[in-house]
Amino acid sequence: MTLGVLPGALEHARLGYVPYFGALAATSIYIGAHRGLTRDFRETISFESSLAAPIALSASLIAVYIALELHVDLSAVVSAYFFVIGAIAVAGNSAEILSACGSWWKTGLVKVPVPDGWASDRETGEVMKGAELEVTPAQMCGGVVGLALASADLQAGHLNFTLNNVIACCIVTDFLSVIGFGSFKSCATALCGLLAYDAFWVFKSEDVIGKNVMMTVATNQSFNGPFKLLFPRFEDVLNPLPLDSYPFSLLGLGDVAIPGLLCALMLRYDASRAVDLRGRANAAASAFMSIFESEGAEVASMPNRYDGDVKGEYESDGFRSGIGKRAGDAAFFAYDEVGDIGDDSISVPSSLSGRAFFSASLSAYLIGLIVAVSANILTGEGQPALVYLVPVILGVVAYTAISRGESDRVFEFVDEKRE
Numbered sequence: 418m419t420l421g422v423l424p425g426a427l428e429h430a431r432l433g434y435v436p437y438f439g440a441l442a443a444t445s446i447y448i449g450a451h452r453g454l455t456r457d458f459r460e461t462i463s464f465e466s467s468l469a470a471p472i473a474l475s476a477s478l479i480a481v482y483i484a485l486e487l488h489v490d491l492s493a494v495v496s497a498y499f500f501v502i503g504a505i506a507v508a509g510n511s512a513e514i515l516s517a518c519g520s521w522w523k524t525g526l527v528k529v530p531v532p533d534g535w536a537s538d539r540e541t542g543e544v545m546k547g548a549e550l551e552v553t554p555a556q557m558c559g560g561v562v563g564l565a566l567a568s569a570d571l572q573a574g575h576l577n578f579t580l581n582n583v584i585a586c587c588i589v590t591d592f593l594s595v596i597g598f599g600s601f602k603s604c605a606t607a608l609c610g611l612l613a614y615d616a617f618w619v620f621k622s623e624d625v626i627g628k629n630v631m632m633t634v635a636t637n638q639s640f641n642g643p644f645k646l647l648f649p650r651f652e653d654v655l656n657p658l659p660l661d662s663y664p665f666s667l668l669g670l671g672d673v674a675i676p677g678l679l680c681a682l683m684l685r686y687d688a689s690r691a692v693d694l695r696g697r698a699n700a701a702a703s704a705f706m707s708i709f710e711s712e713g714a715e716v717a718s719m720p721n722r723y724d725g726d727v728k729g730e731y732e733s734d735g736f737r738s739g740i741g742k743r744a745g746d747a748a749f750f751a752y753d754e755v756g757d758i759g760d761d762s763i764s765v766p767s768s769l770s771g772r773a774f775f776s777a778s779l780s781a782y783l784i785g786l787i788v789a790v791s792a793n794i795l796t797g798e799g800q801p802a803l804v805y806l807v808p809v810i811l812g813v814v815a816y817t818a819i820s821r822g823e824s825d826r827v828f829e830f831v832d833e834k835r836e
Contacts, residue, residue, distance in 0.1 A: 434648035434666040435790050439783050441646055442673045445586040446779060449593025450681035452513060454688060461599045462678075467607035471614035478618060482630045485637050492639045496575070499584075499642035500567045506587040508556070508563030509594075515555035525551030570643060578647035578665060585643040589674050593681050600831045604682050608807045611675055615801035632799050635669060645669045672802035676782050676810055683774035683814065686830050690823075774827070777817040778810050785809035 453459055462470075484491055515522045528549045570580040598604035615631070622630040634640055647665040785806035793800045818827040 432790075435787065437648055438646055438666075438668045439786055441582060441586055442589075442668065442677075442786065443779060443783060445589040445673060446593065446677040446680050446782065448510075449590035449677060450684045450775065452590060452594035453597055453681050454684055456594055459594070460596050462596065462603060462607065463599070464603040464606065467598070467603045468610065470607055471610040474611070474614055475618070478630060478634060481634050481640065482626075485634065485640060490639055492641065495640055495642050496571055499575075499644065500571055502588060503570065503584040503643050504560075504563040504567035506563070506591040507566050507584060508559040509591050510559075510587045511562040512553070512555040512559030515558055516553070518555075522555040523553050525553055526557075527552040575641045575643065578649065581643045582646050585646055585670055588643060589670055589677065592674050593677050596678075597685070597832075598678055598682050601682065601686075601828055604679050605811060608675065608679060608803075608811065611671075612801075612803045612807040615671075615803040619799065619801040619804075629799070631801070635667065646673070668802065672806065675803060676778075676785070676806045679810055679814070680775060680778045680782065682830075682832070683778045684772060685832050686827060687772045687775050689830075689832070690826075773821065774814060774817055777813050781810040781813035782806060784813075 481491070528551055530549055566580065566584060570577065570584055573580060575581055598607070618631040619629060622628070635645065646668040648667075650664055650666055785808075786802070788809060789800050789802040789805040792805065814827070815824070818824040
């Protein structure tokens, strides 16, 4: 079963995979970033983990490659793994949609006991005993949908690209909603390290090992599952595909999820600067007025000496400008301090103009994807997408920060609750 569903406009377009992949990737990043923004609990990737990520992924990749070269059949293990991951991801996304339909869908109907030692307190981290998990109607229905789609994908041998792509996108959105970086420095470090990882295993592994390790693993039929987006490759009568060629154009989920982590962090930065504007204004006004009140109290405390000379000094331009400067500085710092909030008061900016960095990074992702595809067409060989995506996204974020005068705030940004 290799058939899927394509939009009519893309059905016979030779480069139809470009808008197709772009739309799926951008939608997955958008949904995952916004789900993560309002999620109660997320795992944080530390700076140390960001340094170790390329090494850990390289070890995993070479282990899979060796297993494939030894003709070890990994299909059963890979299928079982992605059946579980895919079912959970689809269930989570489906439950989110149903929960938005009304309060009934979020009401706990069934309480499931959690084995001792399996749950921990989110605040203290202590292991809990006798804990119970409330299951809502949305979660029940989401679980059924997740199992149904994962079973259908498994039965199709992961070759129905529509089913594969739906599950793959759900995996990305779930990943971005539960995992994130706690600081810009950690994120930028990880992205640069993974750029080097991607470049080496695509461009240089053949010189070292004799084969392109990344492409060998990604296109091996025994290592198949919803960990990549697929688009059918159309036959060209004048330039037919080799008989043993891979029948799909593909985009690895890492090329969506990894840049998506930066987009999600930028959304959190946007939200951290957009929260509680009324509170900021009130704080600034209070600080501004307190300066005048303190000066007024000081003058009122010396009524016997309030003669013409003192009055003249008080009303002089220099004295009043000094008060104005102090009042302005106090208002500025009060406004800025209210902006540096914790997780409790975070909110989604109401318009895309309030999500300047998220919009810029997501747009940069699409530009980087077009650059990667162009390189693929020009060279006729598979390209490591992160080599093109990471510099474009980081460059656009840096340009946006500098042009808005927020470079220090962005580069030093720490999501304190996450970090």
